[in-house]
Amino acid sequence: MNLPDFGVLLVESLILLSVGAALVSYFVRGKYADRIKYIFAYTYILKIIVGTIIVRIITGEYGSSFLSIDTQRAAQVAENISQAGILSYGDYVLYGLDWIPYYYAVIFNLTDSNSIYVMAVWSLVASLTVIPIYILAKNLFGEEVSYTSSILVLIYPSFFVFSFIPHKDVLSAFLLSLSALSLIKSKLSTANILLFSLTILGLLTVRPEMIIVLILSYILWRALISGRRLYTSSITWSIIVVSIASYLTYTVLPDMYADSMFSLEGIYARVEDTSNIGSSGGGIQESIIRQNIFIRTLLGSVFLLIKPFPPTETLTGLDLATFLTPSAFAIYFILPFVLYGVWASIKRRDDGTFLIFLAVLTFVAAAAVTGGAAVRYRVQVMPFLLIFASYGYCLPGNKKPLFLGYYLLFVLGVILYISLKAATIF
Known part of the structure; x- marks a missing residue:
């Protein structure tokens, strides 16, 4: 078992332990039940901070281990980038660069330490993000939503302090998620249904994978606090269906729809075939993409709902x-x-x-x-x-x-x- 697998195992064990304790407290009565609820339900922020630190140090972002990062090389890359005048996140995207080594390099230059120490500092600071997120969500959306937002930090790796600086779309997705949670628990009305639908569409546009994370974090919070029987819940079966659909979305469907008339891959394939005409290929490419945009948006919206954009393609x-x-x-x-x-x-x-x-x-x-x-x-x-x-x-x-x-x-x-x-x- 390598280090990333070990880190994931620790975090999953922490979550399962909390869910298990909530289920036990549902069946056990008396003073022991109250004690279990206090330990496992009301100390969740501490558990999330500990679990997030483990994730940050051992597994890193998107499954790559922080321990394997060459921070000295990252420092050199960051210095070269700074000397070239590329300072904003938009420039990083424009030039196809990665913003993560820049923050590694900042800590490396400040501490002049080895990679393990640098990653430990990074992970500690990033994990403490759960506290301001909890306070923000509590003041904006109420107590119950703030609990779920804390769990979001653990489940979705992009929600940590440095992501809010360059990733405004991540912050948008997070606020949209909190809005969706507050609408879920609000009174059923036409306006609330409309706003909830718009919120979900907003998440599809910015971070489509957040919908799955949103469902998982909400049901996990309900299990932690109320000890609800997950195996009898219809929401559990919905999560299973959504999980299978998401797996198909990022594996099977892209290949099936690669040559489809209204798939994004099909559109780009046709654009690439005509973009080399003359010296104004870029202009032709953009004009083709924007032709009949109204009709293709209507037809493409169906495809968008079937196959959302992967996280790496959103920008x-x-x-x-x-x-x-x-x-x-x-x-x-x-x-x-x-x-x-x-x-x-x-x-x-x-x-x-x-x-x-x-x-x-x-x-x-x-x-x-x-x-x-x-x-x-x-x-x-x-x-x-x-x-x-x-x-x-x-x-x-x-x-x-x-x-x-x-x-x-x-x-x-x-x-x-x-x-x-x-x-x-x-």
């Missing part, structure tokens, strides 16, 4: 740009708000006009982002537009006009920022 090239044009954003996010707003206005509900204004402002901001910014800025800005719009809808009626004013200023700020970016002023 590369024109693939994500295809589904983040103004027309695609209107179909996925804005149109439901407008339709619901019109319906609410016909029913003489107070929030109908507010929703229409909210949708129009959001669409204007989205069009500005897609018209004058690179793909990475669309990924960063659009989920936040959805979050702010959802937050505004949930406000009491007397605060909605004031929020609309602030939201208008925010949209104008986005347009100004993108305009300056497009003009390469900064």
Whole structure:
């Protein structure tokens, strides 16, 4: 057994021990049950921190061991990158570089120590992220959601302190996940169903694998606290189905749909065949990708739901740009708000006009982002537009006009920022 396998085994044992204790406490009565609940249910943050430290040191991110990282070489790479003037995460993506060695190198240069010590410092700092995440989630979404968000840090390796700096799409996915959790436990209504659907679509756009993580973390939290019988729960069977579907998504379906007319691979294959015509191949490639975007977005949305983008493809090239044009954003996010707003206005509900204004402002901001910014800025800005719009809808009626004013200023700020970016002023 190698070190990564050993680390995974430790963390899984920790989780299974907690679930087992919760199940035992469900059947055992008396003082022992209360003691078990106290030890295994109310000390979960400490367990998550310990477990995350183990994951960070032994397994690392995406299954690669931190212990095998050559931090001295990473320091040299980071120095070369810095001297070349490539400092932002967007530049790292543009040049196809990896941002992780940069942070390794920072710690290495500060401590001048061996790789094991560097990874230990990294892991400790990263694992403590669970505390501010817990506080943030508790204040924004309540106690129960904050518990689940703490478990998210353990399950999904990208949620740690350094990811929030370069990965704004990761932060967006995390906030969208918390929004989904808060809507799950809220009162059932048409508006909540609409917002929950939009949240799931947002996760599909930014981090599709987060939907599976979201389900797993929620059911794990319920098992930890309430000791629910997992084998009788219909949600458990849903998780099994989703897990099988996700396995097919990333293994079988890409090969099956490789030559499909509406698959992304098929589109790119045809683009590559024609992109070498003349000296303006890049322009031809982009124009072909953007032809009939409205129709292909409608047809491609079915394929997107069947085969979401893998995590490694969410920030590369024109693939994500295809589904983040103004027309695609209107179909996925804005149109439901407008339709619901019109319906609410016909029913003489107070929030109908507010929703229409909210949708129009959001669409204007989205069009500005897609018209004058690179793909990475669309990924960063659009989920936040959805979050702010959802937050505004949930406000009491007397605060909605004031929020609309602030939201208008925010949209104008986005347009100004993108305009300056497009003009390469900064």
